[in-house]
Amino acid sequence: MNIVVCVKQVIDTEAVITLAADGSVERAGQTLVIDPYSEFAVERAVQLKEEQGGTVTLLTLGDGDCLAAVRHGLAMGADGAVLIEDDAWLERDAAQAAALLAEALETMDADLIMGGWKSGDTAAAQVMGRVAARLGLPWATMATACDVTATGLRVQCEVDDGVEVVDMPLPAVVAAQQGLAEPRYPSVRDVMGARRKPVETRPAAAFAAAAAPSAAVVASRALKPARAGGRIVEGTTAEAAAETARLLAEEAKVL
Amino acid sequence: MGATPTREVLWNISAHWIVYPCLLLALACAGYFFMRRWRLWKIGLPENRSDQRGVRLRGMVRDALLQAKVTERRGPGLVHVAMYTAMAILLVATATVAAQADLGLPLVQGPFYLYFLSLTVDIAGAVFCVAMAACIVRRLANKGLESKPGDYAVLGALLAIGVTGFLLEGLRIAGTDDPWSAWSPVGDACAGLFAGWSAAQIGAVHAGLWYFHMALAFGLIAYWTYSKLVHVLLVPAGVYWRSLAPKGELPFIDMEDEGLLTMGAGTLEELTWKDLFDTQACIRCNRCQEACPAFAVGKPLSPKALMQDLGAALEQRGPIVYRVRKEAAKAARDAASEAAAQGAGGAGAEAVGAASPTLAPAADLLAAADLTEAERAIVDRTLVGDVIAPEALWSCTTCGACMEVCPAFLEHTPKIVKMRTYQVSMESAFPPEAQATFRNLEHNGNPWGVGWQTRTRWAEGLDVPTLAEHPDAEYLYWPGCSGAFDARNRKVSEALVALLREAGVDFAILGNEEKCCGEAARRMGNEFVYFMLASENIAALNASGVKKIIVQCPHCYQALARDYPQLGGTYEVIHHGELLARLVEEGRLPRLDGPAKAPAREDDAASGTAPAPAAAAAPGTPARVCFHDSCYLGRYQDVYDEPRAVVRAAGAQVVEMERHGANSFCCGAGGGRMWLEEGAGERVNVARTAQALATGPDMVACACPFCLTMLSDGMVSADATVPVRDIAELYRGALHE
Structure with a gap:
């Protein structure tokens, strides 16, 4: 089975974030890691390869700095990678990112496309669904289990207060939720081996999708105003209840 | 006659x-x-x-x-x-x-x-x-x-x-x-x-x-x-043939060597001849097993069994490896002399030059060798797994008590670390909870994974200069991850900073550039993460021209003083216990003679009676302070007297547990065990806390952040209220009473 995993690189989830003057997150000096949701997908993909045979290829939209995440995925057991090199990748919205990834995937002949259901930084949860739509493939998201069956895949998806088990034919798109697989810790042997695995770099400029403008443009960013302290109404229960009702009616005007 | x-x-x-x-x-x-x-x-x-x-x-x-x-x-x-x-x-x-x-x-x-x-x-x-x-x-x-x-x-x-x-x-x-x-x-x-x-x-x-x-x-x-x-x-x-290297030194692995194919010991022949000799010299006298804290609390580790199991496996595998290598060497020689006999001139000479070629790794030779089924079964046994149980390998705290008592000076812990190195670096096989620690060290340079940018927060309001602000400082103060991130141990850092100020010591910190020393990573077998951390630390220290370093963690001590020289970092490292003792000795900190000396109560010390509550001490009686030796300060660095001198300088009386000094009993956190779950058996820290309580102390003192954490947890488990303090806190508390 030929599996392609879309991998994003993000700032370490424990990092202390500082904001630039325009309100965007300062990336300089930050530890960059493979996105945790991408990592779940890579792990399951490598497991499926180990079970079923085939190949795992990573697909990343980003700049040269993102190679660290790619190398990590290769050390985990992926066989090769494609980097859509794009210095403007951080400015691209989810629709553009999905368009670029889908265009690359058209020529990659994947039986299964995987990725994180959202990313640890922007958490838009848009890209994998849009990729599936663009390629016209069935899509399962928030996957916590993914197994190969005689007819395709059986995927367990997290839904509110439960799980949904879906069967789908291949090719398909599966977006990983935490719990899909516990990512392995690559050994030094794996890390060394990853240095020799092929990484194909394809400039974004060569993609038709790169020319399309962003569907949404960020106008400005601002922090949420600090929460004002609440008020404590004192007195006996009956008095406090009456006073609270009065405040809700007269001051907050919600009653 | x-x-x-x-x-x-x-x-x-x-x-x-x-x-x-x-x-x-x-x-x-x-x-x-x-x-x-x-x-x-x-x-x-x-x-x-x-x-x-x-x-x-x-x-x-x-x-x-x-x-x-x-x-x-x-x-x-x-x-x-x-x-x-x-x-x-x-x-x-x-x-x-x-x-x-x-x-x-x-x-x-x-x-x-x-x-x-x-x-x-x-x-x-x-x-x-x-x-x-x-x-x-x-x-x-x-x-x-x-x-x-x-x-x-x-x-x-x-x-x-x-x-x-x-x-x-x-x-x-x-x-x-x-x-x-x-x-x-x-x-x-x-x-x-x-x-x-x-x-x-x-x-x-x-x-x-x-x-x-x-x-x-x-x-x-x-x-x-x-x-x-x-x-x-x-x-x-x-x-x-005993080791004369500084205690706890591990074999240098050159991570920058492009030809590095493997590291650590994955087979018996990847141990050194002295390691294998040790398995033959062990006479099962049992002293190591009796000294081992892991064995004492029922963990699946005995240093004696480790030696014996390695020795038994060697007696099976050794002759096969010896024979296969000998045959391969002979075949190589025959081929060379044949080539020399046939060939003339350059080609022949070249072949003769290769008469004693480096043989292929034993694993390759064994794979290709013509072995009987029984022999194949022997060589297929894995070192960790079939010979040594992984649970035994990971139960070791590297406390060194076994080596301290061994009458043959056999070296148990280096073998364990070598096997761990292979397991982690080559097989990625280790207790699952270690993965988070490794990740945290990689991403944020501390075992908790707290954002690296917050390392200096402990010093906010204490007016501690960084080296960048005060490049001429005599000492670099290295609080370590515990001293910087752990709420309990930050109090030790604060106390120490106050004492250094009081004594007029000229110091500065590295700040957010400091990373975990890598000691735990290395002893857990993660040489790669150790190498990354150590290299970055050494680069930062050398760039600032650091010569003298004050550490408050014996594990940092081990790394900075004993591990880093292999990577080009040579510093004069001093533990705060040694420095405080010296400052008292020099009169830069006062010797707080306690009031009237209480009659010695040695009888309580080993009797195991119920702990005397602090209130029982008569007013004016020096507090009975039970000092716990950290393995990496005591056995590894031979620092026993100085921390006790600090306790005495605080006007307190030192009481000893039965196992103290070179024979001390580990708190359970060494060798990276701080970051691992405890499996079978009793908890090591609980056992050690009980030993401390048996001396009837008013306070338990230590000089290591891991010991502080483990013994404090032990007190909670024992439902005891005896305070556990670092010697810096103890002394500072007495100074400002």
Whole structure:
């Protein structure tokens, strides 16, 4: 089975974030890691390869700095990678990112496309669904289990207060939720081996999708105003209840 | 008494020449078995253990010949010295008799005969027999020794040799009516057994018994190097070849070497010859097992079993590896000489040059070798998994208590770390919870994974300069991850900073550039993460021209002082316990003599009575402070007195646990165990806390952040309210009372 995993690189989830003057997150000096949701997908993909045979290829939209995440995925057991090199990748919205990834995937002949259901930084949860739509493939998201069956895949998806088990034919798109697989810790042997695995770099400029403008443009960013302290109404229960009702009616005007 | 005291040597023995061929045969057997053992450790990696010959020889004289280490354990140690000395005396006596009988030297006469050959040898023989009997009884009584049939066979044979020796002497005395027999009291007493026997009876029994005695002795010599008695050779050799490196130093692995194919020990032949030698020199004396904190609380680790299991596996695998390598070397030589014979000129010379080529790794040779099914099964056994249980490997706290007590100076923990290194670096096989720690170290340079940008937050409001702000500071203060991130240990950092200020010490910190020292990562086997952390730290330290470093964590101490020199970082490192003691000594910090000294309450110390509550101390009585030695400050750095001096300078009285100093009992956090779950058995920290509470302390003091955490947790588990403090907090508290 030929599996392609879309991998994003993000700032370490424990990092202390500082904001630039325009309100965007300062990336300089930050530890960059493979996105945790991408990592779940890579792990399951490598497991499926180990079970079923085939190949795992990573697909990343980003700049040269993102190679660290790619190398990590290769050390985990992926066989090769494609980097859509794009210095403007951080400015691209989810629709553009999905368009670029889908265009690359058209020529990659994947039986299964995987990725994180959202990313640890922007958490838009848009890209994998849009990729599936663009390629016209069935899509399962928030996957916590993914197994190969005689007819395709059986995927367990997290839904509110439960799980949904879906069967789908291949090719398909599966977006990983935490719990899909516990990512392995690559050994030094794996890390060394990853240095020799092929990484194909394809400039974004060569993609038709790169020319399309962003569907949404960020106008400005601002922090949420600090929460004002609440008020404590004192007195006996009956008095406090009456006073609270009065405040809700007269001051907050919600009653 | 006009006659010269003497006796007829070899009385009643007509064909004593038989002993020489027997001896040769026995020695040949011993030589053959020794050769078989020598081949076992031959398969290991090279390692130089022949430098500093003078130091090594002196150590061998002290600890092997004079048995200094052996007698550190009084009971069995003294019995061992008794049998060792007696055996030496008996050997001299036998040699003397042989010299008279066959070299014609007139030795067996005069005062030497009376005082030495009769009296001394008789006493030695008696001591020897008693010691052997005592050993047999000890083995029968103490099941913890896990005695094997071979142990009894050796002791029984030695005892039989001793007893038959006395019977022979008695028979000779009875048969010759020896006028000097009073000088051989035990033999004389034995002669009484044969009173009334005819000369013929005595002669016949004597001759029979003599040959039996000889047969036993030669049998034992033949069996010598096959059995545990080989320790007579291997333990002195092991003492000679002991490690003279700074304690806790691990083998350097060059992570920048492009040709680095493997690291650590994944097979026996990836250990060094000395590691393999150790498995042969171990005599199962049990001291390491009794010292091991993991074993004491029921974890699946025994340092003795580790040595023995490695040794047993080596006896199976070693001969196969030895043979396969030998065959490969021969094949390579044959090919080379053939090429040399055929080829002319350049090509031939080249082939001859390759006459002793580096052989392929043993794993490749073994994979290609033509082995029987049984041999294949042996070589397929994995070192960790089949030979050593992973649970045992990961139970070790690397506290070094086993090595401290080993009379043969065997090295247990380096083998464990080497195996862990292979497991983590090459197989990625380790307790799952370690993964988060490794990740945290990689991403944020601290084991908790707190954002690296927050490292200096502990110092906010304390006005501690960074090196960037104060580049000329005399000392770099290295609070370590615990001192910077752990809420409890930040208080130690605060106390220490206050004391350094008070004493006028000129210091600065590295700030957010500081990363975990990597000590835990390295001892957990993650050489790669250690290398990354250490390299970045060394780059930062060297760029700032740091010379002197104050650490408050003994694990940082180990890394900065003992690990970093291998990577080009050489600093003068001092633990805050040492520095505070020195500052008190120099008068830069006051010595707070407690009020009237309370009467010593030594009786409580080891009695294990209920802990005395702090309130019980009479007013004006110095507080009873139980000091717990950190393994990496004590055993590894030999710093025992300074932290105690700080406790005393605070006006407190130091009380000791039964296991303190070099014999201290680990808190359970060393060797990266701080970051691992505890599996089977009791918790090590709970056991240690109970030992501390048994001294009835007002306070428990330590000098290591891990110990502080573990003992504080132990107090909670024990529902005890005795405070646990770092010595810096203790001293500062007393100073500002």
